[in-house]
Amino acid sequence: MNPILNVRQLTMDFGGIRALARLDLTVNHGEIAALIGPNGAGKTTFFNCVTGLYVPTSGDVFIHATPEKSVRINGMKPHRVTRAGLSRTFQNIRLFKEMTALENVMIGRHCRTHAGIFGAFFRNRATRDEEQRIIHDSYRLLEIVGLEDQVNFRALNLPYGDQRKLEIARALAAEPRLLLLDEPAAGMNSQETRDLTSLILKIRDEFNIAILLIEHDMKLVMTLSERIFVMDYGRKIAEGTPEDIRTNPDVIRAYLGEDSHA
Amino acid sequence: MIDTLLKSLRTALWFMFLTFPILAVRIDSLKNAVTVRWPAVIILGAVIFLISVLWHTAGLVKRSWFFRFDGFKQFIQRLPDQDALSPFMIRTTLGAAAVFMISLPFFASSYQTNVMINALLYVMLGLGLNIVVGLAGLLDLGYVAFYAVGAYLYALLNLHLGIGFWIALPMGAALAAFFGILLGIPVLRLKGDYLAIVTLGFGEIIRLILENWDRVFKGPSGISHISRPSLFGIGIMESSVHHAIIYMYYIVVVLVLSTFFFVSRLKHSRIGRALLALKEDEIACQAMGIDKMKTKLTAFALGATWAGMAGVIFAAKTTFINPASFTFMESAIILSIVVIGGMGSIPGVVLGAFFLVLLPEYFRELGDYRMLVFGGAMILVMVFKPRGLLENTKPTVTYVSQQTGPDTP
């Protein structure tokens, strides 16, 4: 197993609230893992710390470009984290609402392309070619998530489920090695959730990347994940295969204590 | 009906009450006497009553506004759209506009040509600020500072070193861009309204320095006898002011056209898209790998560049500058051009500039009421068209299947 993300003793405080408490977590190359826990457990906060949107109070986050070479990314600016190979979706969808689906994905290509001001003004050969490639690649991604008929639709006009898929396509455009999905199935009906399940598998296989997802839909989590991390009150309370987790007494207690659908 | 009348009466009475002391009571502080002008208040009340009745009964006011402007908006928006208008139509329209612009100085008086130069200058300023406010969504209330940088640079270089317009133009652009970056680095970390106020503060600081540092900037009396642009080294000014104005006019036309060209290319580029995205959601942008600071700085510096150029032109056009031309009001007017026209929309900026510059100019009969009408119009346009007269709705790229080239307008 070679790790792609390695988190050690990650802690995050907001004023008096400790949202993450000495969290350790490792995601391996090419695996699908899930992060679950009751509402307010700190899952989203974990994503925000890892992607650089929050600066963690203490602890370390490493990304492994190769098994030997690792980069410490905590404290790094979010755009550099993305460039280093992490990209994400948001729990409360954050698309560029006034832009079309295609444009949204094209923004995702930004960090892997180069044209600057000079290119913008003079549209030299290289710039035109790059722009073509961006459009082509973005369209490909929209095809993969099944939005090829909505390329020119504005994001705000897409139904909820499609918006979630568009966020995934946009995140993929940044060529991540690890894709972080925050509640991708939230607000989807059961058919859409089933489609999403196969989409996530397809993405993993086609791009050969690791996926870490936060999800409350236990069926989806149990079907997809190879490993599951459980959080409660900012701490990791369990880790293991779906089978381990299902029978873990701590997990049952955490969920029954707060939330009945475990 | 009775209801409407009562409501209107109430509105009218309210406004009569509001305006009474300031509108009706005139004090003569020398003679210590007070006169009351009843007619003014009564006329105002009657007008408000009438508008209110019309508004409530038929929605007349509302409808005429909306319909006229929507039709107009659609017309303009379709102009560059291949489906809506035949290429022939487009070409004729653009051709007619071009002929008009080119021939204007031959049938218009010097005065009118000058007014047109002014309008075009504001188009240029508007397009420049549009990069900052319209595309990147950064509210800059001190834009006029960069305009001043360009103007004073040329004025001083011309005064002390005799440097001409054509050399000063790129220098003004570069210096303004440099100032843009210098100012941008500390302030662009601030969000929204704070940015607005800091830029306003900087704008005022620059103006106050110009006003008070007499030894360098000549204080409130400003710098005069700035050279007009020369043509291949020959000073035109000497021959006649009329010719100089015509020459200036063509220079401005060319510069405005190139501004159009560059700004619309910018908008449909990778950087332009990043700017638009930044306006919508900074956090998502960062998460998508966009360097927020760098992108904002780019926008700021580009906006400043055009303001700097416009400043050089302004100095060359009026041959006289002083700090009074660079007040906050100026920034407010340029900003209004962008917002009233429709943020991010290039035809919108043109419309906004003409609206705000030509209207007060040709309604001089309104005399002193110009600024009052101007302020009122700003409120009305915002209340009825909060996204501006020509909303920016076109995507930067449209995907056409089997596509060979991006369909960028």
Add this chain to the structure above:
Amino acid sequence: MFHDKAGYFFELFIGGLTKGSIYALIALGYTMVYGIIELINFAHGEIYMIGAFTALITAAALTAFGVTHPLVLVSVSGITAVVYASAYGYTLEKVAYKPLRNAPRLSPLISAIGMSIFLQNFVLLAQTSNYIPFPNLIPPLPFLEPVSHIMGTVDFIILCTTAVIMILLTFLIRKTRIGTAMRATAQDKTMARLLGIDVDRIISFTFITGSALAAVGGVMVGSKMGQINFYIGFIAGIKAFTAAVLGGIGSIPGAVLGGLILGWTESFGTGYLTSDYEDVFAFSLLVLILIFKPSGLLGRNTTPKV
């Protein structure tokens, strides 16, 4: 008598305090409105100017009708100014901001700038563009005679009035029902609405309160400076906003603190350094604060939720 140096210092100190109190009064209007609807009410300075004009006009009218008793003059013109400024503030919100509650963020700001231009020119046209002498409404208080070179009667009245108003305002916001509703609305409009608070009424009330305070400021500046014109609202408005930001926008003690610091900065800056750059001191202070502590002196520093 003081030594000259100490005397000068105290003079500047009191001067800054007076000035700062007025900035604080105007700043409160900005901070309260911003706290509730996150809008820089650009026309707030104009409300202050209209307050000053209304007081002047009322006083002149009263004098012309033969009323000369100072106490009557002061109280009637002061109250008229407050009433009118509040009415303007109320109307201003209804006309220029309320229709734009859900518009893009820049739109209400533009409409506010439009309103500011409109009101300035309204006063300019209806009255005059020249400075008008402001009547000296307040008779000198005899017990201030010994210190008159440091603190004049007007300064004394300004300080007392401001102090009283601050106490009343704090009481209003901390202890009354409507104050509680205001605080709730400032924190979370949706939640406040769900709890049955009439948010529109609270917003109106905020504008009215802020405008009333600005009018008091206007009357006091008029008395201190001895003259007013249609343009006094603009600079005062920007400076008061600076004070609000300095203290931490949305924070009421912040506005007061910001006003005082600004007043002193200007007073000492012009007194000891150079008088040419009075306004530059204010703006430089603003810029520095925003760059180094964007949330202001008493503002809270929070991580925006993602």
